[in-house]
Amino acid sequence: MSGEHHEGSGVSHVQSVKVLAIVLGALLVLTWLTYVTGSANLHGWDLSIAMLIATVKASLVCLFFMHLKYDRPLHGTVFLVAVLFVGVFLAYVVGDSLEYQHYFDQHIEDHVK
Amino acid sequence: MMEVNTQSPTSSQADDHGHSKHLAHHFDDVHQQFDTGKFGMWMFLLTEVMFFAGLFVLYAVYRSNHPEAWQFAAQFLDTKWGAINTVVLLVSSFTVAWAVRNAQLGETRKMLINLVITLLCAGGFMVIKYIEYSHKVHVGLVFPQLEHSLFNPNITAEASAKLAAYEQGEVFHQIEALSAAERNWVGKFFSIYFCLTGLHGFHVLAGMVVLSWLILRGMRGDFGPDNFNAIDFGALYWHIVDLVWIFLFPLLYLIN
Incomplete structure (x- = not known):
């Protein structure tokens, strides 16, 4: 826990309304940004940019709305480990599927009417 | 900065931390009780991330193999509703974080x-989801088994004739x-759209049950500076629902 306990009973960090409002404002601006970049032609960078913006938004929610910035490091670690394993899961399965997809596509071409 | 408000007649009945009426007998103090609950909540959120991960991987496999089909299909989703729902959930995340404070x-009131x-935001989200779903059902953009x-x-x-007649058969x-x-x-x-948004929508419904329960308990005067664990943990769950949507919106609605 951090030492910034100015308010409340001291059991946990109390987030100021100002910080919450600034974070909400940032999230809305980023939503607008993702909307604008999503409708523009970005020559194949669309997905990367959209995921980058989504990750920044998710980080803001985690750090400030979910109090991870002020929380015990253990909770953030638990969450990051989950995200890490999703990445491992994703990378292996997508990589594997790209290896044999052409057999599958051929099968669909031949058998789907 | 605001001062601690102890005027609430209902929230401050316990004397002090060590002897709080909210302290379960198997914990040493409210700090230990809170930390234990919070750790448990984060472990649950970890399982939620893994739960959704399966469907996200399914999405990634199909999209990486058939990007052109994804691009074509996404044009039938209404970006306007998706964007409005994103804003609705972000605002609800803000209000629930404020409620924790x-x-x-x-400050019970x-x-x-x-x-x-x-x-209300959660309800609004589901209403918009209903509008979107019913349109998909009417034009026939649903599971092939149906x-x-x-x-x-x-x-x-x-x-087939019925679908061809709907909205001049444009779709x-x-x-x-x-x-x-x-x-x-x-x-x-x-199919993947309905699985992902359906599982997410189910989480929104569950969140509405949790929020209603918190409101009822709040009205009864259960919560205060020495007992806000349920509000804090319920809010964490609600933020996860928001987090999933933050990724779903660009992945489903904004494929160019």
């Missing part, structure tokens, strides 16, 4: 107002123009 400071706004699906290879002449003719294989992959997009 209110509970920590013993403000806490209840924030929780009710959060619940009778009135544009992707059903064994669709009856009657069902119908665009799907009709695809080859059988293309139609199969576009159909997969909508």
